[in-house]
Amino acid sequence: MRRFLKKISKNSRSNEDGIFFEKITNILGFKPNNIYYYKKAFTHSSINKVDDKGNPFNYERLEFLGDSMLGSVISAHLYNEVPTGDEGYLTKMRSKIVSREHLNELGRDLNLIQFVESKVNPQHFGENIHGNIFEALIGAIYLDKGFKHCESFIQKKVIKPYVDIPKLEGKVISYKSLIIEWCQKEKKPFQFETFEDTGNEEQKYFGVKLHIDNKIVTKARATSKKKAEEKAAQRAYFVFQDQIVKK
Amino acid sequence: MRRFLKKISKNSRSNEDGIFFEKITNILGFKPNNIYYYKKAFTHSSINKVDDKGNPFNYERLEFLGDSMLGSVISAHLYNEVPTGDEGYLTKMRSKIVSREHLNELGRDLNLIQFVESKVNPQHFGENIHGNIFEALIGAIYLDKGFKHCESFIQKKVIKPYVDIPKLEGKVISYKSLIIEWCQKEKKPFQFETFEDTGNEEQKYFGVKLHIDNKIVTKARATSKKKAEEKAAQRAYFVFQDQIVKK
Numbered sequence: 066m067r068r069f070l071k072k073i074s075k076n077s078r079s080n081e082d083g084i085f086f087e088k089i090t091n092i093l094g095f096k097p098n099n100i101y102y103y104k105k106a107f108t109h110s111s112i113n114k115v116d117d118k119g120n121p122f123n124y125e126r127l128e129f130l131g132d133s134m135l136g137s138v139i140s141a142h143l144y145n146e147v148p149t150g151d152e153g154y155l156t157k158m159r160s161k162i163v164s165r166e167h168l169n170e171l172g173r174d175l176n177l178i179q180f181v182e183s184k185v186n187p188q189h190f191g192e193n194i195h196g197n198i199f200e201a202l203i204g205a206i207y208l209d210k211g212f213k214h215c216e217s218f219i220q221k222k223v224i225k226p227y228v229d230i231p232k233l234e235g236k237v238i239s240y241k242s243l244i245i246e247w248c249q250k251e252k253k254p255f256q257f258e259t260f261e262d263t264g265n266e267e268q269k270y271f272g273v274k275l276h277i278d279n280k281i282v283t284k285a286r287a288t289s290k291k292k293a294e295e296k297a298a299q300r301a302y303f304v305f306q307d308q309i310v311k312k
Numbered sequence: 313m314r315r316f317l318k319k320i321s322k323n324s325r326s327n328e329d330g331i332f333f334e335k336i337t338n339i340l341g342f343k344p345n346n347i348y349y350y351k352k353a354f355t356h357s358s359i360n361k362v363d364d365k366g367n368p369f370n371y372e373r374l375e376f377l378g379d380s381m382l383g384s385v386i387s388a389h390l391y392n393e394v395p396t397g398d399e400g401y402l403t404k405m406r407s408k409i410v411s412r413e414h415l416n417e418l419g420r421d422l423n424l425i426q427f428v429e430s431k432v433n434p435q436h437f438g439e440n441i442h443g444n445i446f447e448a449l450i451g452a453i454y455l456d457k458g459f460k461h462c463e464s465f466i467q468k469k470v471i472k473p474y475v476d477i478p479k480l481e482g483k484v485i486s487y488k489s490l491i492i493e494w495c496q497k498e499k500k501p502f503q504f505e506t507f508e509d510t511g512n513e514e515q516k517y518f519g520v521k522l523h524i525d526n527k528i529v530t531k532a533r534a535t536s537k538k539k540a541e542e543k544a545a546q547r548a549y550f551v552f553q554d555q556i557v558k559k
Contacts, residue, residue, distance in 0.1 A: 118395065120395050120396055121398070125398060125399045126391060126397075126398065126399055126402065128399060129387065129391070129399040129402045129403065130387055130388060130391045133383050133384045133387035133388075134384055134387075136380050136383065136384070137380045137381055137383070137384040137459075140376065140377055140380035140381075141377060141380070141381075141454070144373060144376070144377045144451075148365065148367050149367055150373075151368070151372060151373065152372045152373055152375060152376040155373065155376045156376065204391075207388070211460075212384075212459040212460070212463075213458075213459070216459075
């Protein structure tokens with residue numbers, strides 16, 4: 066009977082692991098070599114877990130490591146992307162990108178908190194839990210796959226969708242004007258096609274399709290025409306970022 | 313005549329480059345792929361050099377990059393070497409290792425200042441010039457060869473000869489007792505063979521040969537027997553560091 070229970074619990078354990086493996090693979094965009102690091106990245110110190118050597122098994126040390134790796138990858142990115150920026154500029158921009166607020170946003174958007182094992186509901190740990198486990202995840206990727214891989218993950222999940230240099234510099238106020246200016250400079254035809262898009266909601270909504278080069282490049286929806294256009298333009302900015310920044 | 317002068321200056325330029333390449337290869341322990349980065353790492357802003365795009369050509373941005381990379385490599389080293397240390401411990405140890413004082417010592421020991429191109433004598437820039445160009449050199453290695461290579465350089469030039477965890481923790485007071493304890497634990501025969509070694513000097517000197525496992529592993533010379541023994545023991549500690557730390 067005991068053996069039977071043990072077998073059941075072992076099976077349910079590996080089912081759980083299987084689900085975790087699948088979900089984390091989805092978020093990472095690659096298959097982990099060693100799931101151990103990722104388990105650690107989502108274990109909170111409150112459950113007092115230890116590894117087989119008796120050392121604490123939780124994400125705190127991984128957070129330290131991930132913070133360092135993230136800083137290096139962002140430094141190298143800024144060094145290459147902004148050849149005119151001096152070391153004061155680079156330091157300031159890096160601290161904006163890796164700000165607590167920004168990291169919390171990243172962790173929250175990836176919904177990392179769903180994986181956290183802790184004594185109490187992880188939602189009670191406050192906002193910083195999101196950023197902390199995001200950093201721990203980067204530490205885990207570094208240990209599991211090495212620096213290059215860690216760098217591509219940060220490129221894909223941090224830099225591409227979030228690092229908006231002109232906005233961080235406080236230079237871009239309106240993405241709509243930026244996109245218009247760029248289209249005019251590049252002689253690309255463009256059109257903000259707006260329409261009412263309220264549907265069943267009480268609140269009025271507007272939709273925008275942004276056409277560039279006679280193709281719909283982005284869509285957006287908001288409570289005013291102006292807001293929807295700005296949203297669509299910002300999305301277009303992210304699509305064409307490489308081309309726009311180089312100008 | 314003008315063409316002739318140009319030719320001479322071009323030749324002497326490439327001779328200069330050849331000497332620089334040879335010297336820097338010696339310090340690095342590998343051949344650079346692109347000497348450009350290393351030239352930049354030793355160019356001071358006082359000479360107002362610019363690159364072919366008109367951007368400042370000096371080490372300041374490389375220093376920013378190297379500082380980041382050094383931090384990451386040290387973080388990963390500490391993470392792996394001290395599995396019992398929490399994030400507070402890791403942060404404190406890292407800042408001890410990458411302290412301004414320590415980096416200046418490293419740069420000075422490698423005699424990097426010999427390469428600095430500046431308007432005035434680089435010795436006038438104060439102590440920090442040594443650490444700054446050491447960091448810039450690390451930035452150059454990263455750009456030239458990538459992270460893995462940068463990591464091995466730091467392993468060889470920083471961690472192996474300088475990172476002495478027990479000493480940084482303030483735990484080791486006497487290397488002699490440490491070595492004796494370790495030899496006893498490992499059942500290795502050892503002997504501190506001391507002798508007067510004054511030679512032609514006025515001051516009395518003592519020499520020590522430290523035998524472990526019936527081989528001379530280190531030698532030292534100092535103004536007292538005690539000092540010479542401590543020096544020899546410290547050197548032995550660096551030789552056997554990996555084995556001793558794991559105990």
